[in-house]
Amino acid sequence: MVPVLKIKGLSRSAARQALKDGEVTVAVYGLGKMGLPLALVLAEVGAKVVGVDIREDYVDELNRGVNPLREEPGVDDLLAKHLETGRFRATTNGVEASKKSDVIIALVPTLVDEFGIPNLTPLYDVVEVAAKGLEEGDIFILESTVPPGTSEKLGKRLEELSGLKMGEDFGVAHAPERTSSGRVIRDITESYPKIVGASDPETLESVVGFYEAVNKKGVIAVSSLAAAEAVKVFEGVYRDVNIALANELALYAEVMNIDVWEVIKAANTQPYCHIHNPGAGVGGHCIPVYPYFLIHTAGLNGLDMRILKVARRVNEEMPLHVAWLVVKALNELSRPVKGSRVLVLGFAYRPRVKEHMNTPAIPIVRRLEELGAQVYVYDPVYESEELKDMGFKPWAGEPVDVVVIVTEYDEFRDLILKRREGLKAAKALVDTRNLVGREEAERASYFFLKLGDGT
């Protein structure tokens, strides 16, 4: 089956209708936490979808109906349904998938290395493969978040590899995913409008129609690929800088003997004030990464992103401050760090989402271990074995001296206040998430320190 549809050139309404009518074949490269839900949503809308991933076992299991994203609402049903309808199947053969497809979507991870330099290798790998099946009238859509300028470069690479001309023979669009783990399908279909930028007006028109079929909140077309790229990165950077501001205000509150949580709550009664919450640090594969996309591309153009850099530094140093609070608590108990037993509550960077990339829990644990503390880790969504495999000491209810709350799981309140398991003799509590009140903590006989509270 060779596709005859040339989606580039279709009007907005024709593209929308073609997708719904099952006339569009889409290859989705990257079947991870964002890519698989997108592929399934497209199948649900009506497309024939070929999902591409390099992991053979993963692909085999998907085709057998094994859902790798059990925690992601809606994926179970859609996967079963569209393996059945035949509108979704997975493959490792990216060339074949591209040949069959009218629309090629790339949604693979984009990260930065330890020096803050973006690593776009997975994307270029996709382009290398997809180019072999690129045909006239096809559209390549990048959904991964990238440093501004990337889509254009990928398009140039597709030109080199295919001999076709971007903007004429084939189109390139950037339509950044705007999703959060745990609500990906809802985010794809109805949370926010879709942002689209394209290599040329014709491609823009077709891609707007394409996403109108998917997203109930509609589509916002912006004037260039780079503008669409910037939209997504700016959103993340706004959060990173505002979390850093909250963290700096938390440090201020500690030295000035006020409670930053109380102050922020009151300040935010001014309707234009949106001060964020402080915390133990900023985890994930988005917020801590995107600032570097701008820092790096700005640097290449001789511009120093001073605010973004210092915000990153403040957020990256927060786990050290939390370790300091633990040391302060142990000091209050007249205990050396060495040999003390510390329980870190929360390993994921967000409650209930099994993700620990850049989680502040890791540097907190490591910093205390450096001084010889015995640090246990507990997180309801991680198995003991998983933590052990990563080199952490899983908590199985052993008695501890100090408890530190890193992630905001509600159930930690009960664990702590009712002194369950090994917390019977725990003497101090460090709360980085404002999960426990000072009064209730002290009523439960903890020496209590709260991040950002100097009262």
Place this chain on the structure above:
Amino acid sequence: MVPVLKIKGLSRSAARQALKDGEVTVAVYGLGKMGLPLALVLAEVGAKVVGVDIREDYVDELNRGVNPLREEPGVDDLLAKHLETGRFRATTNGVEASKKSDVIIALVPTLVDEFGIPNLTPLYDVVEVAAKGLEEGDIFILESTVPPGTSEKLGKRLEELSGLKMGEDFGVAHAPERTSSGRVIRDITESYPKIVGASDPETLESVVGFYEAVNKKGVIAVSSLAAAEAVKVFEGVYRDVNIALANELALYAEVMNIDVWEVIKAANTQPYCHIHNPGAGVGGHCIPVYPYFLIHTAGLNGLDMRILKVARRVNEEMPLHVAWLVVKALNELSRPVKGSRVLVLGFAYRPRVKEHMNTPAIPIVRRLEELGAQVYVYDPVYESEELKDMGFKPWAGEPVDVVVIVTEYDEFRDLILKRREGLKAAKALVDTRNLVGREEAERASYFFLKLGDGT
């Protein structure tokens, strides 16, 4: 008349009722843009109000019914009305006013010097005078925005001067004004809840009742004087840092050939994203000042407010960048800066509000004058004579080469696009406020540069 009411000690409802029933005499120190409206609102609620100011002519005129705040909606009516009812009068005799009053409110300006050090002299002057009339049962309320820790220090000074004990004999409260010029009366009475912190629970109770009679949005009591101080300063700091972020993103957009205004608008369709607008700089006596309140007090405690400092620097450098854009425009016209005629549109830092403290217009003008440009200034709310007195060249329709929009007055659009007065031959337009579209500017034959737009 010596007041018999001891407001400290009244329950919330009793304090509220006493104010409404005309049983409370209030001295308001500082009859400026915030203080006079507050004094009049209190009279309107029912209080007997003595307004105190050090400017004799100003006080005389007020008592004769001359309104110094003509642009402030509602002041005209309330001033006339309460001179008539006798519930408001002004005086320069601060000691007398304090003696007669149950509640003493200070609302004088608090600024920083050129080194960023807070200058609280006007406040200590008020305390010096007010202390002479301080009696048991009185409450001293600070409404001026101050560095956290200030109310406590003022209270200690009142103790020293009066021999009375704070928290016992008299109360101290901080209830920061949350108002903007041009809408002060609305802001005092119904825009946002009032924030109150106090020296002791009894004072807190009475002051909450007091403001409940004034503010329809109610009162939020916080746990300390310093917490209330921080609330107001944090609000301002949030804005300063976010404007700085927007400015840094504008500089990024210029080097990356995107339009920051388009990108921000699209990014803000994510409901948790509130990226601010970039601009020529941050003016006023609030936003550019408050960060220094935190920077200074943190520094005294060994804490470096890194984000606040770099945000200030970015905002303070924006006028230089705008001057650079003007130079770039002149360069495009192949003109040297020397001898070129530049029109700066907007002198106030906000449209329609006659205030120019820290306005970016001044450094823009000065920087261009340094290179020998002939810089005219025009602002609808400033008279030519006023501008001349401050050392600026008022524009009276003279022909110019380049126009630069600094303040967002809608009427500038017509002036520019219809090429009124001396704009017939103007060749270039620099827009720092996204007031004019690129297409319409180019249709009107301007060489067009927009801050944050590298397209």
